[in-house]
Amino acid sequence: MPERTAEPARPAGPAGEPELKHLQSAVDDFVGPEQAESWDLAGEIPLELLRDFGARGLLCAQLPSAHGGLGLGSLDSGRLTAHVGSRCSSLRSVMTSQGMAAWTIQRLGDPAQTAELLPQLAGGRLAAVGFSETEAGSDLSSMATRIERAGDTVVLDGHKVWVTGAHYADLLVVFGTCEGGAAAVVVPASAPGVHVERVADPLGCRAAGHANVRFDSVRLPASSVLGSPGAPLALLVTTALAYGRISVAWGCVGILRACRNAAARHADSRTQSGKPLAEHQLVARHLAELLVAEQVAERACEHASECWSAGSPELVVATVLAKHVAAGNAARGASSAVQVLASAGSRDGHVVARAYRDAKLMEIIEGSNEICQLILAQHAVATAE
Numbered sequence: 001m002p003e004r005t006a007e008p009a010r011p012a013g014p015a016g017e018p019e020l021k022h023l024q025s026a027v028d029d030f031v032g033p034e035q036a037e038s039w040d041l042a043g044e045i046p047l048e049l050l051r052d053f054g055a056r057g058l059l060c061a062q063l064p065s066a067h068g069g070l071g072l073g074s075l076d077s078g079r080l081t082a083h084v085g086s087r088c089s090s091l092r093s094v095m096t097s098q099g100m101a102a103w104t105i106q107r108l109g110d111p112a113q114t115a116e117l118l119p120q121l122a123g124g125r126l127a128a129v130g131f132s133e134t135e136a137g138s139d140l141s142s143m144a145t146r147i148e149r150a151g152d153t154v155v156l157d158g159h160k161v162w163v164t165g166a167h168y169a170d171l172l173v174v175f176g177t178c179e180g181g182a183a184a185v186v187v188p189a190s191a192p193g194v195h196v197e198r199v200a201d202p203l204g205c206r207a208a209g210h211a212n213v214r215f216d217s218v219r220l221p222a223s224s225v226l227g228s229p230g231a232p233l234a235l236l237v238t239t240a241l242a243y244g245r246i247s248v249a250w251g252c253v254g255i256l257r258a259c260r261n262a263a264a265r266h267a268d269s270r271t272q273s274g275k276p277l278a279e280h281q282l283v284a285r286h287l288a289e290l291l292v293a294e295q296v297a298e299r300a301c302e303h304a305s306e307c308w309s310a311g312s313p314e315l316v317v318a319t320v321l322a323k324h325v326a327a328g329n330a331a332r333g334a335s336s337a338v339q340v341l342a343s344a345g346s347r348d349g350h351v352v353a354r355a356y357r358d359a360k361l362m363e364i365i366e367g368s369n370e371i372c373q374l375i376l377a378q379h380a381v382a383t384a385e
């Protein structure tokens, strides 16, 4: 295990901002190749380590310093996310969930809610976000979870599935129908009526703590509802997903980087038929394609982050585009990397084997390939000249 420094990941850079390089090396103190492999094989990240990682602000680094966060801009936060993704997609997935929960509370919560909850998330309390249900996957408008007022309380009933990080979470941000529209509610995982059951043996991101969560008449103070109840569901969900999509896309850049490095190192060092693999043209093509895939995905992510920082009306399309490009490139790139390493990468836990399984899931979450294509096609029609 790499030696861990006791120093918090919050030193001031020259401009008072945390420095990206320092944050990346703080990540490296937590997760090296052996940890990522052993967490994947065990299907678990040690909880005290996750809390420690979170308490250094690394799980939601974009949270403003006024709320106790590191206050990174979207671009630096994305680069940090890519760095984590290059090490371990399970940890990056937990990071995406924490960041999405923090952003949803920041965006939808009132001043009292943000003042109470955000410093907790910046300080290492863990959070996850539940939208999906068995009958509401791509079509979230079929959501059946109900949030109903009862005096000065609300009662939550429903069943969310595949919630990343829910196995570890202290808090769950849950979306449901409410007062003719929708609402998001913050639920302590320990509240009576909350039942968390792990998803058994997920294909990838095996240590990300995916769980199905049932809410049986969970009674909460009315102040647990973020913002005004009865808002349009699409508006609430788009708010959370915009963050989630950029974060997943940057994570895919990290997967591609890990795959390019592993494939290039192997192709350079292994000789077959009298010369290094990298000098066989069909292998060299895989390396070139991996480099292109990573660079293209990174440019799409940078554009999305710039739209985020500028508050651009292009943001939704830019995040969908980045997520779609990066996830597809990561899935194809990871497959190429396994091809280049062949038997050397064909064992459970190996960086390219993990990437192969993890990247496939990136084509499903936060809007599947097909849903992204539908959104992009609508944009193509709407902007046709």
Ligand code: FAD
Pocket: 097, 129, 130, 131, 132, 133, 134, 136, 137, 138, 139, 160, 161, 162, 163, 164, 165, 205, 210, 361, 364, 365, 366, 367, 368, 369, 370, 371, 374
């Ligand atoms: P379905 O919606 O049943 O789709 C099945 C297939 O049909 C897909 O290929 C889809 O693209 C296609 N399809 C569906 N509708 C259309 C259409 N209109 N046009 C064209 N094609 C269509 N959920 C959460 O709430 N929180 C989480 O943290 C979370 N994390 C996840 C992590 C992982 C690893 C996975 C696998 C899932 C996670 N999910 C989470 C759930 C995820 O959001 C859903 O799996 C996703 O929205 C797809 O829904 P579904 O699986 O029900 O597939």
